[in-house]
Amino acid sequence: MTLPDWQPADTLSQPPEAALYDWLCEPGSLTSRLQALGSFRVELLRESALPARADEAAALGVAPGSPLWTREVLLHSNGTPCIFARSVMRPEQLTNSPLRLAELGSRSLGERLFGSPDVQRGPIQISRWPDEWLPDPWRGSACWARRSLFSATHLQLLVCEVFLPGWPAGQTA
Helix, strand or coil: CCCCCCEEHHHCCCCCCHHHHHHHCCCCCHHHHHHCCCCEEEEEEEEEEEECCHHHHHHHCCCCCCEEEEEEEEEEECCEEEEEEEEEECHHHHHHCCCCHHHCCCCCHHHHHHCCCCCEECCCEEEECCHHHCCHHHCCCCCEEEEEEEEECCEEEEEEEEECCCCCCCCCC
């Protein structure tokens, strides 16, 4: 398996086509941008403690394999799944965070993050996403992904968003 090779967005030697690159570099909330296109829905796939992957462990300063609170969702735009998102943080931060992330369910994480003035977003990094890490229907798709570290008092949350095949398909909002 090839691990992600996270790079700052502006240093990619071979970025994806312009429409997708624009979405990957979006500095604001993807939730807001998707909502501007029409109907939007979050489908919760999994929320549990899972072992940290090597790239996640490095970003959060924990040992690989350490347990992380992990949330995986699909973001749907106009009835079509377009983004697979995986968010991770140390489990003890789940109860200490004022964002009440354990209560999200099928609500948007982006609304909480971008709605809180205390949360700071780190730089956007871009990479190809390992096929083995995608849900079954999208394996073998060579998808592009982006990630950012969101920080606040008692919070370090790594959010990774993987753009599924066919996105953005002319979506420019």
